[in-house]
Amino acid sequence: MTDTSEKASTKVTPAGGGSGGGALAALTRSRGLRHLALVLAAYVGIVLLLQLFGDFRDTQLATMAYFVPAAAGLTLLTGVNGQISLGHGALMAVGAYTTAAILDRADLTPFILVVLASVAAAAVVGLLVGVAAARLHGPYLAGATLALAVGLPGIAIYFGDLFGGEQGLRVRPPDPPAWFEDLAGGDLGRTYPALLGWALALSVLWFLSNLVTSRYGRQWRAVRDDEVAASLCGIDLGRARVLAFVVSAACAGVGGALLAVTSRLVAPTSVTLVLSLYLLTAIVLGGLGSLLGAVLGSAILAFLPTVLTNRALDSGLDSAAAANLAPMVFGLVLVVVMLAAPRGIVGTTRIALLSRKLKKQRAAALASRT
């Protein structure tokens, strides 16, 4: 009883305070600003993490940064719009090869221009696939996108002059701009890839959280849930699906550009079908359709393999076997999650919280009646 009355009184305060301050009021009213505040807070958190931990975490956080945009884009396509893609690794490859090919030939600065070119390239491929995909369903769509994942690295080998063939292209990561050096000092230079990656990853998250809470997000969900009812609501099914594919591919393009500069090498072996499957695993583990879920899933992709490999090496496994442990564990975890908690981390937690809230409300209602 006392607990709930306390809750009620704390609930009143923010509303009363919000109406006073103009800036705060604007913040609570505007979706875009609210999301921006979250994203900036997350960036501050990342910067602090990079300060606190050593070299090793830098690379893992940078790795996570290239998974995040791709997984977030995929969860929009698959979770929000209901289109499966087994080819998102290939769309990342388009972004990665574009970045590598540009940096191989020209010193294009600032780096954001290279990223935009990669986004454009991935979006164009996404448009082509999306137009085909809008007519396909379920297993056919899975098959078509699988063909993309398998076939695209072959193109890189075929046009070996341009894309480096089997060996791939070495990527010279962009130098930190002068103002960054001034600001951060020499020692912080090593965190530049992770800081750059997270700036881009969080920008993508900002754009996507604006979109999924907008009219477009609603239309994508409507198309996913009931095609007939969606068209009667005035939604052009084909257009909505193609748009989702293009947006999703553009995000994969950002992920690809970051993959290129983080791993410093883009080769057919770095963008195999396994990458596509990893991305799917990440969004299912995190919770389909949830951007936060995509971030959590990316964290698992980035951190779990090293943990597993180290454990395996400690317990005396040879390095080849240890390296194969991660894919196997991912596969197992995926099967278990699909069976036991198909809504993933975010979905399961949300339901648990909701049912707890409901129980409390019922108890409060019961108590107030007596």
Add this chain to the structure above:
Amino acid sequence: MPDAPPGARFEVEGVTVRFGGLVALDGVSLHVEPGEVLGVIGPNGAGKTTLFNVVCGFLTPSEGRLSWRGERLTGLKPHKLAGLGIARTLQGVGLFEGMTVLDNVMAGAGTRPRAGFASALFGLPRADAEEAQLRARALAALDRLNAADYAGRYPGSLPYPVQKRVALARALVSEPGLLMLDEPAAGLSNDEMDELGDLIRELSGTMGVMLVEHHMDLVMRVCDRITVLDFGKVIATGTPEQVRSDPAVLAAYLGDEVEAPAAASGSTGRVSTRKDG
């Protein structure tokens, strides 16, 4: 009927639809006057839903034409319908299961968007303002159907009659000139059906209504005119009284071995073998 009824005239002329060898609609003609409630009845499989599907552009008729507001509708696509001011509810409920009740109705409201992709992407105030507008309209539509309390709930957690009201709110929120209702009373109690009847009469003040329904007492009560289909053909059109005593109609329903509409104007009013909810 009011002196100058609002809405617009909708007309179907000589529409024929074939599924392979089966003629589902055979030269069907009917029209809905502005502000009129037209009942479309007939035994199971008579072609009522098929007719709705033609009107909505889900099926292209092999012959015949449709016109709306004095203009011929050609190359009709389902998603263009809402923009033309025609709304439809589906047989069953057809709600978006993964979206809240409010989002369901907002989806029906956004047929003429002004803020574009860029405003959505950057979360600009334009997009926020339009969303706020849509939300207000959706809440008003829910309120009109006594469902505003459920705005934050998911359809699957609601009783069937409430789901049907939400589906109706989603159709009404676009303020259509023609409303097509496919079995809106299925699964409703008698009281709820009475309320629905009152609502339909009220709606006919601002729009034309095409009503497909098996509950004969509702049809007889709310319709200005009734068109009867049997095996894809129009066998009678007229006022409820005329249709009720039409020998061809009686024969069609008797042939179906269920209650005749004359008897159905009593308390049960069932003319189908469909199970009640």
